[in-house]
Amino acid sequence: MIEVKDVKKKFGRKHVLKGVSFTANKGEITCVIGINGVGKTTILNAVMNLTPLNGGQILIDGEKINKHSYEKITFIPDAITMMPSMTIREAMQFMDDFYDSWNQQRATELLGFFKLKENEKINNLSKGNRAKINLLLGLALDVDYLLMDEPFSGIDIFSREQIADVFTSHLVEDRGVIITTHEISDIEHLIDKSVLLDDGVVLKEFNTEDMREMEGKSIVDVMREVYQQ
């Protein structure tokens, strides 16, 4: 489990995170939801220990993040900034050389699933196909937790559906996934847990299915209630 506990982060005088707490479990997709600039990427950076905190702590399976944590967790940033000048094959080779946890079989499976060719240069791919490569490079690592920043942003409906299919397939299985979004409607069915963020705090954290079953509300219904107060 990833535990985000009372995390505070300032940039200069700006308090971006004012005490954010939530948990993300293995085997679930947790979605951090909020408008542009609310601090979603900052939270993912904090989980990865890529930005110093001004308070609070983050635990991964009960331990403070340390150099061994990177064997358990991967961050897939938004729009491909990784390895643009490489071909897909070179990028996969790079990952294989760099990470012990690289799973070539899964990478090949994903490549086939997305109908992409190894000799294509990442720079020349469309935005949607770059997003798929991002996903491939992350999912082919045998890690327990995967963080993805806006994996569906700017992606056409067909690519979205393909990416969504991967999330619900054996390729994700029992991993813990945290994704961020400011636009939930098309991906609502994928989300196990929602974390609604506003003005530096979590306004509400809930299990999506429980909410649907017990209160008859979708994530969008809850967002309307919470954000319009």
Ligand SMILES: Nc1ncnc2c1ncn2[C@@H]1O[C@H](COP(=O)(O)OP(=O)(O)OP(=O)(O)O)[C@@H](O)[C@H]1O
């Ligand atoms: N390195 C930095 N230096 C100064 N301010 C920063 C830095 N990184 C982020 N910020 C500010 O922190 C706030 C939160 O940024 P963040 O990127 O986490 O938001 P976000 O919710 O991911 O936004 P978006 O949906 O647009 O991706 C923004 O106001 C941003 O300008």
